[in-house]
Amino acid sequence: MKKVLLLAVTCAFATAAFAQTPETEVKVRNNGTTKTVTTTGKTNVGAALDNTVDAAGNVASKAGHKIKTGTQKASRKLRKSTKKMENKTE
Numbered sequence: 776m777k778k779v780l781l782l783a784v785t786c787a788f789a790t791a792a793f794a795q796t797p798e799t800e801v802k803v804r805n806n807g808t809t810k811t812v813t814t815t816g817k818t819n820v821g822a823a824l825d826n827t828v829d830a831a832g833n834v835a836s837k838a839g840h841k842i843k844t845g846t847q848k849a850s851r852k853l854r855k856s857t858k859k860m861e862n863k864t865e
Contacts, residue, residue, distance in 0.1 A: 802810045 798814050800812045800814070802812055804810060
């Protein structure tokens, strides 16, 4: 799973870096004049890959948080129950 995620992140960075190179295009108007257009920024694919990576990071962060709070709750319950058992045995 780690290898797949690492591969996806590597591809996303490579695509994003490639998509940010400026491209110049010369358009010829109907009246014969030319217009030079420079486009920069991410393509739709690059933006989608970035969003996917961000979403995966968010999911991993939320899952980690849930696991942490779950273990804290469980340990709290365990401590309470052991105290109750100690009080009953005395």
